[in-house]
Amino acid sequence: MSNQDPSFSQDQQKEILSKYDKESGSRELTGLLAKIVFFGLLAFSLYQLWFTVFDRLPAQIHRPIHLGFGLGLIFLLFPATKRKAAKGKLSWYDYILSVLGIGVGAYWPLKYNELIQNAEISQMDFYVGVLAVVLILEATRRAVGLPITIIAALFLAYAYWGRQMPGFLVHRGVDLDNLVQSMYFTTEGILGTPLAVSSTFIFLFLLFGSFLVKTGVGQYFNDLAVTLAGKRTGGPAKVAIFSSALQGTISGSSVANVVTSGSFTIPMMKRLGYRKEFAGGVEAAASTGGQLMPPIMGAAAFLMIEFIGIDYWTIAKAAAIPAVLYFTGIWIMTHYEAKRLGLRGMADEELPDRKEVFKKLYLLAPIFAIIFFLASGLSVVMSAFYGILTTIVVGLLRPERFRKLYIGTFVGGAVAYPVVKLVTDGGIPEAVISNSLVWGAMVTILVSYLFDGNFKDSVEALVDGARTALGVVAATAAAGIIVGVVTKTGLGLKLANSLVDLAGGNLLLTLFFTMIAAIILGMGSPTTANYVITSTIAAPAIILLGINDLPAHLFVFYFGIVADITPPVALAAFAAAGVSGGEPIRTGVNAAKLAIAAFIIPYMFVLSPELLMIDTTIPRLIWVLFTALTGMMAIGAGMIGYWYRKTYWIERVLAVAAGLALIYPNIVSDIVGLAGFTALIAAQFLYKKDMIGQPVIKPTKQEA
Incomplete structure (x- = not known):
């Protein structure tokens, strides 16, 4: 069964993605340049895997290398304007910016000893720092969008012109040298926590998601959802909810989730009898909820580890019940809407073969494996690494390949045994010789991996994962600018105090004002960036009133995510309207209504943390x-x-x-x-x- 309606083509998906999701709007390159970018992306992923296994570089070397890869590739892949994108060709300045981006990333590794020993930066350091800030803002504009770029630029302006600020915003100001030094030559600005998380946790989990896609898990999520929910009342809507909840385990983007699963579910809902706006609203609300679903949570869980200082498993457990309530709320409302309209479930001929679907349950093994690794106390980074290895093994052991692999392993071992026996002439103990069977099996597996399509899939997964990470690199670098300014000026505490004062110290009013701030700040920003912004600016207001860090951070995280379906700027809802043909604002209103749980539950778990499994x-x-x-x-x-x-x-x-x-x-x-x-x-x-x-x-x- 196809995961895409035949009336909705791949080109249409790309068009909507590039319109509403900047991270998906990269150029389609050809010729030599395409090969250069391909190997650049591959090198990026291989470097990250090398660092994960060996971890031999200090932060001031690793993070700039990560940034340099990102900047160099962004300027080659993401055009300066839509007009340039339509032409599909690079301008002369794209090449220059790409080289400068690589140079900025290489500056720290080349001058590491000098930079860590000097208390002040040199004139050359200053120019490199200014260049780094400018390149990051431009790369963020291209790969992520204007909202976070403007916010980061305003924060820089606020840091420099602090003396001219009105009221409580006034501060003594930060001179240009000091500002540049704090931005790029400390680990409190661009090279701070957001980029640190991008260069470790987030990149590997994006790779993990890319490997899962190559094993066919994305397609399988749809087939499994149709099998389990398709025949129920209003079946396609429930398929959308189920599929989007599963897609959320591997997707870091609400818009990408909408277009990927929505191209399959929205046409089905319309055929069944749902209104265009309601069908789009269901998909938008469900896809946005994927960001709230453990284990990955749009990568924000990994940022919380660093920001709050608690272990990953505590965050995942806390997020579980609110996520279940969110999807349950959407499921219930689509059920009632189907009952109200008298809609049926899907016909038998529209469903995939149940036996064939259940035969492929092994495709879910990597997801269960990574949950097991995380729950067993293994580090988040190594859990992601072993999760990637698990997807490779699952790809090797597909039923259509297993018989050939089994026979090859037996033959390889049988041949290896007499060969080793002959070569050693009895000079090696029998126990060691018997291990030749194991070595023969390993060789056969390796050969099968290299020549049976798995190796090609793995290379493509490495490239796709790195491509997906480019937007995150830019977003987290820009978020580092925001965090650096907040740290330098104390702005976070000032804004928190102002929110509390505005609410008169009342917790419910403070939560309401914080919700509005989080929704506004989250509009048009990707998950990682909007969490960094909201947790830096909005969460301190709640914490000031005695609320624990975890409920406060999850509160602003929820409303930053909900911005994707809250009109007037509701990117996930607008993308769903692009698929359904419905009116965008009405689609957003329907999505917000269906996601009502996301507007209620955060208040509840702040007022009573039992919903987060706390105490x-x-x-x-x-x-x-x-x-x-x-x-x-x-x-x-x-x-x-x-x-x-x-x-x-x-x-x-x-x-x-x-x-x-x-x-x-x-x-x-x-x-x-x-x-x-x-x-x-x-x-x-x-x-x-x-x-x-x-x-x-x-x-x-x-x-x-």
Whole structure:
């Protein structure tokens, strides 16, 4: 079964991706230049793998090399303007900028001893530092987009013109030499935490995702989702939710997730009877939720490790229940919408062969393997590395190749044994000679890997992974500028104090103002960048009021992500509208309505961290999960206007109120919420006719 509707071509996917996702808008190169870029990307990945295994370089050498690779390749792959992209050719200045980017990255390794010994930078250092900042801003504009570029530039301006700032924003100012030194010649600016995480954790997990794609996991997610959810009421919508939740384990982009899975699910939803805007909204909301789903969480989990100073597994566990509630909320609302419209599930002929799908469950082995590695206490970096090796093994052991590999291994071992015996002439113990069978098997596996398509797949995965990482390199370098200015000027604390003062010290009002700030700051920014910005500027306001770091950081992370589906700048929703043909703002409104859980749950886990599995017991956790899921059912009914029958406006208000009471983890609110929930169900069954005695639901013809 294809993962793409035949009416929606690869070219159309690329067009929408390049329009709404800057990181996907790279040039299509040909000839010698294409080969140079190919080997440059391959070298980038191989260097990162070498560093992961051996880790022999200090941060001040490794991070600039990582940055140099990124800058050099970005200027070759990403055009300065859309007009240049249409021509598909490089301008003379692209070559110069690429060489300068490589030079900036090489400067630290070449002058390492001199730079770490000198307290002040030289005139040459100053020029290189200025060049580094300018190149990073331009690379970020090309590969990520204007929003984060403008924010980083404004922060630089704020640092320099601090004395002219009004009110609480005023500071003594940072002279140009000092600013350049802090930006590129310390580990508190461009070479700081964001780039450190990009050059270790994030790059490897992007490689892991790229290897998974090569094993066919992306296609398999769709087939598995259709098999498990396709026949249910409103099947395609539930396929979109299930598939997007799975895609979130390997994808770092809401927009890319929308276009990849949406090109398959949105046309199916439209054929079934969902409105264009609703179909696009389902896919946008579900795809955005992929960023909230452990284990990868759009790479933000790895930034949290460094920013908060806690282990990865604690973050993943904390994020699990909110992510489940998020997807449950969307699932419930699409179910009620399908019931309201009288929509069926998919027909048998539209479903893939169930047996064939379940035969390929082994494709999920790398995902379970990486979760096992992380849970067992292995470092995040090595877990990603072993996850990549697992995908290679899974590729080798595909059923269509396994028989050939098995026979080859047996033959290789059988041949190796007498050869070793003859060569050694009995001079090596029998136990060692018997190991020749193992060596023969290893040789056969290696030969199979090199000549049976796996090696080519692996090389392409290395190249694709590095290409995907380029936007992250630029975004995290620009985010480092923001973090560096905040550190130098104390701006984060000033903004936090201003938010708290504006709210009069009230926690709920502070959370509300922080939510608005996080949504605005997150508009148009990729996951990694918007988390760095929101955690630096918005999270301190919550922490000032005595909230623990983890709930505060997850709060701003959620709303930074939700910006992708919150009008007026809702990139994921606009991309979904591009696929569905619907009106973009209405698609965004539908997506925001479906993702209502993402607007509620963060408040709940800040007010009661039990939802994050913090300071709770298993019985209490089970109860909290039960009441929260029940609450999502009630809220879904209130938002859609249908439960077992059509709901009247007063029932909708009461349903939302009962749902909120159930989600909030408090015994009194739980009792009130359960009472309201029970009363509403009773009313649904007691009054099955509307006021004029006609059947409540009349399926209407929807636009296809």
